[in-house]
Amino acid sequence: xxxxxxxxEPELAKSIADYLLGxxxxxxxxxxxxxxxxxxxxxxxxxxLLDLMLPGGDGMKILExxxxxxxxDGVIIISAKNALDDKIKGLHLGADDYLAKPFHLSELAARIxxxxxxxxxxxxxxxxxxxxxxxxxxxxLLIHNTPVLLTKKEFDLLLxxxxxxxxxxxxxxxxxxxxxxxxxxxxxxxxxxxHIKNLKKKLTEAGCDNYLKTVYGTGYKxxxx
Amino acid sequence: MxxxxxxxxxxxxxxxxxxxxxxxxxxxxxxxxxxxxxxNRIWLSEIDLHNKFVKRKIETEFSKIVxxxxxxxxxxxxxxxxxxxxxLRPLAKPVQKSDSLYTVMRAxxxxxxxxxxxxxLSSYLIINGKPYHLTVETNVEEADEIISDIxxxxxxxxxxxxxxxxxxxxxxxxxxxxxFYKTLHQIKAFDLSSQRSIAFEKTTILExxxxxxSLQRLIEKNISSYQEQKEFTENASHELQTxxxxxxxxxxLLLQNEALTGKESEIIEAAHKALARTSRINKNLLxxxxxxxxxFVDTEPINLSQLMNDSLDFLSEHIEAKNITIEKQIxxxxxxxxxxxxxxxxxxxxxxxxxxxxVENGKIGVEFSKHRFIVSNTxxxxxxxxxxxxxxxxxxxxxxxxxxxxxxxxxQICNRxxxxxxxxxxxxxxxxxxxx
Numbered sequence: 038x039x040x041x042x043x044x045x046e047p048e049l050a051k052s053i054a055d056y057l058l059g060x061x062x063x064x065x066x067x068x069x070x071x072x073x074x075x076x077x078x079x080x081x082x083x084x085x086l087l088d089l090m091l092p093g094g095d096g097m098k099i100l101e102x103x104x105x106x107x108x109x110d111g112v113i114i115i116s117a118k119n120a121l122d123d124k125i126k127g128l129h130l131g132a133d134d135y136l137a138k139p140f141h142l143s144e145l146a147a148r149i150x151x152x153x154x155x156x157x158x159x160x161x162x163x164x165x166x167x168x169x170x171x172x173x174x175x176x177x178l179l180i181h182n183t184p185v186l187l188t189k190k191e192f193d194l195l196l197x198x199x200x201x202x203x204x205x206x207x208x209x210x211x212x213x214x215x216x217x218x219x220x221x222x223x224x225x226x227x228x229x230x231x232h233i234k235n236l237k238k239k240l241t242e243a244g245c246d247n248y249l250k251t252v253y254g255t256g257y258k259x260x261x262x
Numbered sequence: 263m264x265x266x267x268x269x270x271x272x273x274x275x276x277x278x279x280x281x282x283x284x285x286x287x288x289x290x291x292x293x294x295x296x297x298x299x300x301x302n303r304i305w306l307s308e309i310d311l312h313n314k315f316v317k318r319k320i321e322t323e324f325s326k327i328v329x330x331x332x333x334x335x336x337x338x339x340x341x342x343x344x345x346x347x348x349x350l351r352p353l354a355k356p357v358q359k360s361d362s363l364y365t366v367m368r369a370x371x372x373x374x375x376x377x378x379x380x381x382x383l384s385s386y387l388i389i390n391g392k393p394y395h396l397t398v399e400t401n402v403e404e405a406d407e408i409i410s411d412i413x414x415x416x417x418x419x420x421x422x423x424x425x426x427x428x429x430x431x432x433x434x435x436x437x438x439x440x441x442f443y444k445t446l447h448q449i450k451a452f453d454l455s456s457q458r459s460i461a462f463e464k465t466t467i468l469e470x471x472x473x474x475x476s477l478q479r480l481i482e483k484n485i486s487s488y489q490e491q492k493e494f495t496e497n498a499s500h501e502l503q504t505x506x507x508x509x510x511x512x513x514x515l516l517l518q519n520e521a522l523t524g525k526e527s528e529i530i531e532a533a534h535k536a537l538a539r540t541s542r543i544n545k546n547l548l549x550x551x552x553x554x555x556x557x558f559v560d561t562e563p564i565n566l567s568q569l570m571n572d573s574l575d576f577l578s579e580h581i582e583a584k585n586i587t588i589e590k591q592i593x594x595x596x597x598x599x600x601x602x603x604x605x606x607x608x609x610x611x612x613x614x615x616x617x618x619x620x621v622e623n624g625k626i627g628v629e630f631s632k633h634r635f636i637v638s639n640t641x642x643x644x645x646x647x648x649x650x651x652x653x654x655x656x657x658x659x660x661x662x663x664x665x666x667x668x669x670x671x672x673x674q675i676c677n678r679x680x681x682x683x684x685x686x687x688x689x690x691x692x693x694x695x696x697x698x
Contacts (some may be wrong), residue, residue: 046504052511056518117503119548121558121603139507139541142514205517209534219577219610228579254527255517 038083038153040064043073043099044115045092053086056142057149060202070094077103077110083156084111084149087132089123097123100130111152115140141210143201150200164199166261168245171195180243190215191236198249198259207256233257275435279427286423290416297412298405305402306381310363313383313398316348317361320396324389331390349397353386356393361385366399379404441465445474452481454488455554455677492554499548506541513537546667549607550654553674558601566596566605567630573609574628577617585623592630598698600679608675611668612637612694619692627691638693645687652683 038061044050045068054064065082067073070093077085077099085103089096096114103110112132116123119137127135133152136145154162154173162173170179176192178185187195197206197214211233212226237249250258329337335352342349362384367377380399387394441463448460459482462474513534516522522530552558570592574581581588598605616626616639624640650656652673655666672694676683681698 046508048508049504049511052508052515055515056511117500117507119503119545138503139510139537142511207514207517207531207534209538210514213538219614228583231579231583252527253524255522255531 038062039081040149041067041073041076041080041082041085041110043067043077043086043091043096044088045069045090046088052142053145056146056204060146062149068092070096070098073099074102077108078106081108082110083153084113086145086149087112087114089114089116089118089127097126097130100127100132104131109156111149111156113145113148113152115145141207141213143197143204143206143210144214146204147197147200147214151196166199171199180240180245183243185239185243187236187239188232190232191239194232194236198257202259202261205252205256205258209256211256273435275431275439279431282427283424286420286427290420290423294409294413294416297416298409301408301412302405306365309381309400309402310383313363313381313400314361316398317383317385317387317396320348320350321387324387329390331392334390347380347399347401349395349399350387351395353393353395356388357386357395359386365402378402438467441467441470442473445470445477449477454484457485457489457556459485492551495547496551496555499544499551502544506537506544509537510541543667546671550667550671550674553604553671553678558604561599561601563597563599564602564605566598566609566635567592567594569605570609570628570630570635573606573613577610577613580614580617581626584617584620586617586620587623587625589625589627590630592628593632596630596632604675604678608672608696611672612696615639615668615694616692625691627693634695634697636693636695638691640690641692643690646685646692648685651685 040057040062042050042053042064044053044066047066047068050066050068054066057064065076067076070091073087073091073096074094087096087099096116100112100114103112113134113136114123114127114132115136115138117138124135133155134148136148154164158173164171164173168181170182171177172179173196178187178192178195193215194211197211208226208229211229215229215232233249237247240249241247248259248261250260252258338350338352342351364382364384366380366382368380369377379402381402382397382399385396385398387396445462448462452460460478462478465471465474513530516530517527574588574590613626613628616637619641620626620639621641625638626640627636627638629636629638647656652669654670673683676696679698681696683694683696686693686695
């Protein structure tokens with residue numbers, strides 16, 4: 038999978054690339070408007086991470102260009118502005134998602150995963166991992182071909198782990214993923230623990246291997262060698 | 263508070279009115295003795311003239327007639343009896359004294375006991391070569407009668423003056439101070455956050471024109487510094503987002519290190535928490551700046567009842583986690599014109615507040631009607647400091663991970679739509695009222 042990171046902050050671009058490394062992703066960088074424009078018009082990417090405020094131009098222009106050329110690259114806008122207008126405009130111009138800075142890398146990875154899945158397996162979008170079978174369209178989970186009933190949040194969590202396999206995900210990141218901006222105001226993130234516990238229980242009861250590990254003091258990890 | 267002040271305050275124009283009235287009273291009161299003195303003096307001098315005239319007439323008449331001494335004395339004693347005002351008595355030997363004037367109190371006549379004031383002239387005459395003593399006395403009005411008459415008239419004039427003052431004052435107040443009250447009204451209606459300056463009306467009065475000019479400059483300066491401050495907040499928050507994103511990403515990466523010890527993980531976790539708090543404060547400051555900068559302008563009719571129910575649903579797991587009971591009294595179909603995002607934030611912040619500061623097995627009450635809603639919750643058994651409650655960072659402390667901006671944002675949203683919000687602590691419940 039080819040990913041283009043259009044970001045003028047080299048340290049942030051590097052972190053993103055480091056996090057995605059090893060997950061079958063090939064990352065390229067563009068740090069200015071010209072460089073980005075050239076790359077997106079020349080090559081094709083599975084996913085483009087687009088910062089809107091770029092030296093040399095407005096990131097929106099890149100989106101417009103992609104649309105004009107009818108390119109099928111997935112695009113996630115990563116912006117410091119978090120302005121509703123930008124979000125609406127960006128999505129209208131064909132971006133798949135909008136993520137406001139600062140974000141957790143795990144959140145970004147989950148969104149990249151989801152964008153790529155959507156773009157590539159639009160019709161038969163099924164994630165298979167050993168005994169697990171997730172149908173993204175029907176939002177169902179089968180273990181050993183037996184349906185397992187998950188709540189919306191549990192299903193959401195499972196997908197989040199799928200996008201962050203073999204990564205340690207902090208509790209904070211999960212809390213923010215589950216409750217969005219509201220996580221800001223909640224003083225304890227025990228609800229994350231409750232959802233994880235339930236998910237784990239359901240998986241185990243259905244005869245699933247224990248992939249979901251608790252990492253001491255920090256968070257959780259979905260292990261899948 | 264305002265009412266208490268109003269009770270003690272005087273209107274500007276009433277202050278000189280009081281002073282004028284008091285001054286008029288003093289002057290008029292002072293005029294009473296002055297009038298008395300003048301009237302009395304004129305009166306006495308007139309009477310003295312009259313008495314002298316009587317004396318001269320007696321002198322002249324006596325010098326013309328020739329009369330026997332014995333008959334004269336007999337006639338005189340009879341005359342003196344009938345007419346006590348003029349008294350002429352023979353003297354044993356001549357007295358060399360000039361005429362003298364005097365005032366005396368005595369009964370008017372022999373039959374009356376009521377004493378009156380008399381002005382007298384005492385003179386020594388020679389009639390038929392014999393010395394005589396003549397006194398001419400004329401009744402004068404008593405001093406107290408004069409004074410009371412003058413006082414009565416003066417008081418009448420005083421009343422006229424006061425009525426005149428009040429009427430004139432009202433006329434002047436209505437006309438002369440009109441531009442002033444207009445300016446005052448405009449300033450009262452002024453709202454800094456609306457960013458609209460005031461256009462004062464031209465007046466022909468120099469002082470008011472100067473006042474308006476100074477106010478205009480002051481307001482414009484205020485608006486521009488307020489604008490700068492808001493822009494600064496927005497820009498600063500924006501600028502902070504990228505470095506925060508870098509730190510966040512580095513911590514996320516560090517977490518991936520397989521060789522992390524438990525202790526190191528804890529350090530990262532602590533750093534994560536602090537960073538989350540920083541991001542949250544930054545995000546909320548940005549939100550506040552945006553609300554103040556008149557963003558979120560789109561409005562639509564919003565079903566508040568629906569919004570409240572959705573919010574409660576969304577938060578249900580957090581409510582259940584603390585085993586909190588919800589007491590809902592939601593009137594259905596309450597619509598209000600507003601921005602959806604802002605209203606969601608308003609309701610979520612109030613509900614989250616009620617959850618966060620609640621106790622285990624506590625209660626949250628949500629009451630909802632056409633013109634107001636109330637969110638109440640159990641919690642600490644003492645009232646919160648209402649003076650600082652809605653101020654930025656006033657509730658923030660090391661123990662609570664709150665950004666200290668939740669209620670400031672609520673307040674700001676209420677301000678935007680001119681809704682009233684207030685807090686009370688009643689029957690062990692912390693209540694937030696929003697009236698719209």
